[in-house]
Amino acid sequence: MSTTVENSTLAPALVRVRDLHKSFGSLKVLEGIDLDVAAGSVTCILGPSGSGKSTLLRCMNRLETPERGTVEVADQYIGYSREGDRLVELSDKKLSRQRTSTAMVFQRFNLFAHMSALQNVMEGPLHVLHRSKKEASEQAHHLLEQVGLAERAHHLPAQLSGGQQQRVAIARALAMDPQVVLFDEPTSALDPELVGDVLTVMTDLASAGLTMIVVTHEIQFAREAADTVVFMDGGKLVEQGPPGEVLVAPRHERTREFLRRVL
């Protein structure tokens, strides 16, 4: 890999991606990705459509199964248990437990359509973390208040706007107390006037020290909130560094070309 960038923080990496490869049939989507994400940092992944950014994110909680390479979150190999020098694939139950260390926010919100906003937020704590109903409900109310939807708690997803749904989805992710939250183009499906509310919530979370990996097209958000900006193209990580470098003075022609088109 030609792009080695000194990590801006000295903290040990919370997420460690090594030599990640993924294909869909004959289409190679990821061709050897290496990435470190420090605890408490915000990493924005930019790149043209089809560059593999979403697939990379989805490999981090194993919604996609990579063919080669590893993802470590908090020193655990995602999808595997380590037995000496062997990585043995985990059972459904153990993989599910591992997934509680990561949470994901999706482009299309993916709220449970038959549950209210409150029930959506409570679902994980109640049925995965086995918290008490009282505890889960109090936490869910608190989180909905934090994303500005306290009075929408009993609305169904169909009764909420896209921006409101996405903020419920963020609250649902946070309710699991994850070590890192993966955002997969969280504002791409929103009407332009609704993007701001979601980005405000995300900026607040970033400044509160949440570890975030964000696949996005919002250059402005990356510039303001990111500690590290990663640019991907053609399944490869082209360059990474602080936003002041990658967005202002990119070293690679492909990054320059991409920024010219989106800015």
Next chain:
Amino acid sequence: MRTASTGMAEAAPTLTMHRRRRISEYFYWAVLVVVLFTLVRFVSTNENLRLDLVGDYLFSPVVLDGVKITLFLTAVGMLGGTVLGLVLAIMRISSSPVLRAVSATAVYASRSIPLLVQLLFWYFLASILPTITVRVPFGPDIWSANTNQLIGQIPAALIALSLFGAGYMAEIIRSGLMAVDRGQVEAAASLGMTTSLIMRRVTLPQATKIIIPPTINQFVSILKYSGIVMLIGVGDLMFQVSAVYGQNFQQIPLLIVATLWYGVLTGVLTIVQHALEKHFNGEWILPRRSSLRLEEGASS
């Protein structure tokens, strides 16, 4: 004529809207009246048609006994078919190739073997398997029973209806499971929910709504298919009316009796369907906006 305050546009003239006149409707009415008149005249003037017998037998103990048996066969057969169908549907979408293949084969068998064949097969099973024995492989017998005593008429009918319905229910349930948004399943997985928890908490509750209409449809089918059990002497509604017309030779009036009962039961199921649909719609879908209607000859 007034002008708008800006002086730019004229006020719209007062217009009334009228429904389009459909000449064809009058023709359809005319044909319908002629057909109904002919039918009523045929029924009311026909001396061979003993409609009085319909009233005599509709609530007779013999017929009511048959209705009870028909209800029992339909309810239990449908329950068996639904439970088996659910198992087959979940097997069909599992990650195991073995389970998927077994399910696909079972569904094919269930749908391809005629109900009549199934019914007779289970009824005559004793001819090829006189005793049913459960034994430890290569070991002693645990339990044994005479097939004829074990699978009598009613059990044979219930097994046949359940297995016959299972294939259809499996496909109905599978289509419901597949219709649930894949993104919600991924969201559930990302929260750390296991496959079975996702099925219980996310997929099945939403699939239920989708499968209500085809399931009730299947229920109505099984209700009427159950009449076939009269062939092995189960005393259902069809069996009872045929026993009566076997003696008095009044086939048509007694078939009308049976039809009225099937009609009532189908009506009850339809009401149940509407109630269920309303219940589930109210739960997580906004009420549909009533479609815009033109007022009849609206005047100003």
